[in-house]
Amino acid sequence: MSDNTRLQRQIEFIVEIDKLKQVMRQTIITDKSRQENSAEHSWHTAFMAIILLEYAENRQIDVLRVVKMLLIHDLVEIDAGDTFCYDRHAREDQHERELQAATRIFNMLPKDQARQLQSLWEEFERGRTLNARFANALDRLQPLINNYYTHGKAWQKHEVKKHQVVDRNCMIEDGAPKLWRYALKLIEDAVMQGFLSE
Amino acid sequence: MSDNTRLQRQIEFIVEIDKLKQVMRQTIITDKSRQENSAEHSWHTAFMAIILLEYAENRQIDVLRVVKMLLIHDLVEIDAGDTFCYDRHAREDQHERELQAATRIFNMLPKDQARQLQSLWEEFERGRTLNARFANALDRLQPLINNYYTHGKAWQKHEVKKHQVVDRNCMIEDGAPKLWRYALKLIEDAVMQGFLSE
Numbered sequence: 001m002s003d004n005t006r007l008q009r010q011i012e013f014i015v016e017i018d019k020l021k022q023v024m025r026q027t028i029i030t031d032k033s034r035q036e037n038s039a040e041h042s043w044h045t046a047f048m049a050i051i052l053l054e055y056a057e058n059r060q061i062d063v064l065r066v067v068k069m070l071l072i073h074d075l076v077e078i079d080a081g082d083t084f085c086y087d088r089h090a091r092e093d094q095h096e097r098e099l100q101a102a103t104r105i106f107n108m109l110p111k112d113q114a115r116q117l118q119s120l121w122e123e124f125e126r127g128r129t130l131n132a133r134f135a136n137a138l139d140r141l142q143p144l145i146n147n148y149y150t151h152g153k154a155w156q157k158h159e160v161k162k163h164q165v166v167d168r169n170c171m172i173e174d175g176a177p178k179l180w181r182y183a184l185k186l187i188e189d190a191v192m193q194g195f196l197s198e
Numbered sequence: 199m200s201d202n203t204r205l206q207r208q209i210e211f212i213v214e215i216d217k218l219k220q221v222m223r224q225t226i227i228t229d230k231s232r233q234e235n236s237a238e239h240s241w242h243t244a245f246m247a248i249i250l251l252e253y254a255e256n257r258q259i260d261v262l263r264v265v266k267m268l269l270i271h272d273l274v275e276i277d278a279g280d281t282f283c284y285d286r287h288a289r290e291d292q293h294e295r296e297l298q299a300a301t302r303i304f305n306m307l308p309k310d311q312a313r314q315l316q317s318l319w320e321e322f323e324r325g326r327t328l329n330a331r332f333a334n335a336l337d338r339l340q341p342l343i344n345n346y347y348t349h350g351k352a353w354q355k356h357e358v359k360k361h362q363v364v365d366r367n368c369m370i371e372d373g374a375p376k377l378w379r380y381a382l383k384l385i386e387d388a389v390m391q392g393f394l395s396e
Contacts, residue, residue, distance in 0.1 A: 007380060010249050014340075015347050017245060018228040021238045030216040040219045043241035046271050047215060051208050051311065064262040067269075071245050113249065142212075149213050182205060 006110050013108040016078070023077045026084050026158065027143040028150040036146070038074040038082060045138045046070040048177030055176045056134040069124040069135040072117055076101035085168055086160050098125075127171070137175030141183060144169055148186045161197050162187060204308050211306040214276070221275045223228075224282050224356065225341040226348045233363070236272040236280060243336045244268040253374045254332040267322040269335040270315055274299035283366055284358050325369070335373030339381060342367055344363060346384045350393030359395050 023038040049066045074082070079101035083094045102121055106114040123129055127136045144165070147154055155165070165187055171181035190196040221236040247264045272280070277299035281292045300319055304312040321327055325334045342363070345352055353363070363385055371378035388394040 007253070007376070011343065011380070014242075014246055014249060014343060015228060018242065018344065020241075020349075021227050021234065022229060022231070029219050030213060031220060036219065037238070039235045039241045040235070042243070043210075043218075043237045043269065044216065046241070046244065046265075048212055050266060050269065050308070051212060055205070064265070067244075067249060067265055069263070071241065071248065071265075109249070145209065145212060146216065149216075155367070178205070182209070 009110055010113070013105075016108055017075060019078045020075060023074070023082050025082045025143070026154045027146045028153045030146060030149050031119065032150050032153060038077050039062060041142060042071055042074055045135075045142050047071075048138045048142060052138065052176070052179065055178045056130070057175055058130050060130065061134055062131055064089070066138075069120050070138065071127045072120055073124050073135065073139060075105055075117075076121070078105060084158070086158060086164055095125075127174075133171075133175035135175070137172040137179060138176060139171050140169045141176075141179055144183055144186060147148065148190055148195065151193075152190055155196050156192075159197075162191050163171045165196065189196070207308055208311070211303075211313060214303065214306055215273060217276045218273060221272070221280050223280045223341075223351055224352045225344045228344060228347050228352045230348050232349060234385045235244075236275050239340065240269055240272050241338050243333075246336045246340060247333070250336065250374070250377065254328070255373055255375060256328050258328065259332055260329050262332045263318070263329045264336075267318050267330065268336065270318055270332075271322050271333065271337060273303055273315075274319070276303060282356070284356060284362055287378050293323075331369075331373035333373070335370040337379060338367045338370050339374075339377055342381055342384060346388055346393065349391075353388075357395075360389050363394065 020039040020042070021037055024035045025038055025041055027036045027041065028034070029036050029040070046067045049063060049070055053061065053063055076098040080094070080097040083090045102118060106117045106121070109117065123132045124135055127133055166184075169183060170180065174185055187196065191198055216301070218237040218240070219235055222233045223236055223239055224241065225234045227234050227238070244265045247261060247268055251259065251261055274296040278292070278295040281288045300316060304315045304319070306312075307315065321330045322333055325331055364382075367381060368378065370381055383392065389396055
């Protein structure tokens, strides 16, 4: 591959990922004016990794790897769409759809970079390593914070109950135990204030 | 500061920066449906740092520092708004407005983190170090790419001419010479195709 072809492929990938700005999520932004998109969500979680690093379960974390995971973790939604986390039906074939999307999107890049991104995405998806557990914790915490600060607008719209929020997010504990204790307080307070049903 | 107060300040900062999703820029997203906001732009440029790292003027770059700079570089716009880069009048007091914004926003964080972010932002603004020059190059290249791939919609709206685009963006060369050669080709092609006036 000539140097120019390599750069051209990288630029085409950079143009392609612009589409993530069109993938809408169920989370509402804090002024309550509209839903958030997945590019904004990715920025917010990557930023959180820098600010909340000290709460990772283990300080031996590779923050660059976590930030990279969070920047890329939702790219597959360009093809597969955002799957609402409380929608069991849509989640059945989610993995298959996302795997196909990953193959197409990452392979727009030169091979070495395609492999690197595929590996980061798979590590995030499996959620087993220290870095992936912390990244996953932030991916769950961000919508929880936005839900709380928009008075549970998205929870109410989808009639989500407290036990669902706890079940869905308790894996925050694996990556960042102290942030899970904080999240539990938000959930309790949301119930007390009537933002979330018991 | 107790541990809980520290975490509460960090969370309030994380809620505050959600407002960057409401700051609109002149750049158009690639489906031409709407303007981009500064959170999306920050995500896009941070992602570009990972993909285009090999084109930095010097390989001794600290990619984590570059990514951090790009994630935070527009936060001041929460108070100061986005200043259109070809608007000379608005740019006169831009620095003063942004400095005040930085002080307010970064100081929502615990002192050690406020200092860290302030220092990253100042380094980016000064644009002198290797890392800042590369970050600045990507901050200019991203809107140029989006302008080209939306057939110059934003250029035409604001009657921007070729010499302005060259003057504004030629500093890409300082941080990433090969990307500037690529950008020049895009600019020439934009003129040839009638997306940009001579």
